[in-house]
Amino acid sequence: MIKLDRVTKVYPGGTEAVREASFEVEKGEICVLLGPSGCGKTTTMKMINLLIHITAGKIYIDGVDNTKIDEDELRRNIGYAIQDIGLFPHMTVRQNIETVPVLKGWTKAERAKRVETLLELVGMGSGEFIDKYPSELSGGQRQRVGVARALGADPPILLMDEPFGAIDPITRARLQDEFLKIQREIKKTVVFVTHDIHEAIKMGDKIALMNEGELVQYDTPANLLYRPKNGFVEKFVGADRALKGLQLIRVKEFMWGFPPTVKTDETAQAARQRMKREGINQMVVVGEGRKFLGWVEWADLEKGKMVSEIMKPSSDVATVDTVLNEALSIMLSTRLNNLAIVNEDNRLEGMLSFDAIRKALSETAQRGESE
Numbered sequence: 001m002i003k004l005d006r007v008t009k010v011y012p013g014g015t016e017a018v019r020e021a022s023f024e025v026e027k028g029e030i031c032v033l034l035g036p037s038g039c040g041k042t043t044t045m046k047m048i049n050l051l052i053h054i055t056a057g058k059i060y061i062d063g064v065d066n067t068k069i070d071e072d073e074l075r076r077n078i079g080y081a082i083q084d085i086g087l088f089p090h091m092t093v094r095q096n097i098e099t100v101p102v103l104k105g106w107t108k109a110e111r112a113k114r115v116e117t118l119l120e121l122v123g124m125g126s127g128e129f130i131d132k133y134p135s136e137l138s139g140g141q142r143q144r145v146g147v148a149r150a151l152g153a154d155p156p157i158l159l160m161d162e163p164f165g166a167i168d169p170i171t172r173a174r175l176q177d178e179f180l181k182i183q184r185e186i187k188k189t190v191v192f193v194t195h196d197i198h199e200a201i202k203m204g205d206k207i208a209l210m211n212e213g214e215l216v217q218y219d220t221p222a223n224l225l226y227r228p229k230n231g232f233v234e235k236f237v238g239a240d241r242a243l244k245g246l247q248l249i250r251v252k253e254f255m256w257g258f259p260p261t262v263k264t265d266e267t268a269q270a271a272r273q274r275m276k277r278e279g280i281n282q283m284v285v286v287g288e289g290r291k292f293l294g295w296v297e298w299a300d301l302e303k304g305k306m307v308s309e310i311m312k313p314s315s316d317v318a319t320v321d322t323v324l325n326e327a328l329s330i331m332l333s334t335r336l337n338n339l340a341i342v343n344e345d346n347r348l349e350g351m352l353s354f355d356a357i358r359k360a361l362s363e364t365a366q367r368g369e370s371e
């Protein structure tokens with residue numbers, strides 16, 4: 001889909017920003033360009049849509065040399081999302097999202113439908129945002145609109161330069177999850193720039209690790225972690241590889257599906273029997289339709305007659321697609337040894353125990369040693 005063949009960029013002042021970089025991004029994959037500040041990530045990305053001209057080498061898009069494609073045409077077919085200054089401040093959310101559709105001559109009705117679909121896709125479909133200006137939105141909302149705008153005319157390729165860079169870690173993790181979920185449906189070919197190894201491991205099907213203008217290793221996240229090509233990779237990836245390996249594992253692989261539960265209108269005695277039978281000291285409390293409500297703990301069983309009296313309400317949850325290190329940090333913040341796994345409607349899908357995470361940790365550590 002995108003192929004770089006010994007691509008070099010020398011800036012007018014003589015800085016060699018990228019030196020003979022060669023790699024290929026498969027259709028439908030997310031390729032992350034990773035590396036320390038100034039290593040040439042943005043330059044590499046901008047040569048793909050010709051925002052920066054190539055000094056030597058070639059970039060092929062679907063087999064076609066990109067310098068042979070009309071630049072405006074090329075950019076209309078490549079979505080582009082960047083940190084901060086992505087949105088036009090004097091335009092509403094709607095106007096921002098339909099920028100490229102307008103350039104492409106879509107009808108008003110087609111555009112309206114597309115804007116609606118995209119806002120829905122990024123979780124802002126309620127109608128309250130469509131006529132707002134970027135300054136009236138939160139940082140996370142702006143980033144979502146940025147992604148929606150990049151997807152405006154349904155381009156096959158997306159370039160994203162630190163798209164979730166300037167936001168707090170929790171919102172950032174949420175945006176990453178949302179984007180991965182969207183990507184499962186839309187299957188774009190994505191080039192994603194970041195300097196953050198955690199983000200790269202989480203987002204990338206492949207990672208291109210760069211250093212001082214050179215491509216050092218182009219590989220899967222697992223290979224980058226467990227088979228670093230040289231000392232630079234090893235150092236960049238960090239010493240705590242096993243812990244980082246938790247980011248390669250999603251909750252669904254280690255959770256307990258269909259765990260025992262108890263309802264608020266059941267007795268503490270019923271809860272006791274079930275917990276004893278299952279050998280657990282914390283059990284999920286659910287309401288109508290298996291909606292997650294909280295926990296009942298073994299130590300509290302004497303404190304009341306009904307589950308409703310002794311339960312601890314909770315809203316700390318993860319989903320089947322949460323990565324284990326995030327699940328671990330949520331769990332650590334709750335004081336419980338378990339985490340409820342729910343779907344979008346807060347219906348219980350499983351339960352993740354601290355022991356399961358420990359098991360995953362030892363497995364990734366062993367994997368690291370044996371390979």
Ligand SMILES: Nc1ncnc2c1ncn2[C@@H]1O[C@H](COP(=O)(O)OP(=O)(O)O)[C@@H](O)[C@H]1O
Pocket residue numbers: 011012013015016017035036037038039040041042043044
């Ligand atoms: N327009 C420019 N003119 C001259 N040098 C530049 C320009 N843009 C970037 N550089 C230099 O090229 C190198 C790579 O920059 P960049 O691609 O922005 O790195 P990254 O995105 O990895 O931080 C850096 O040394 C940077 O200072």
Ligand SMILES: [Mg+2]
Pocket residue numbers: 041042043193
């Ligand atoms: Mg950059």
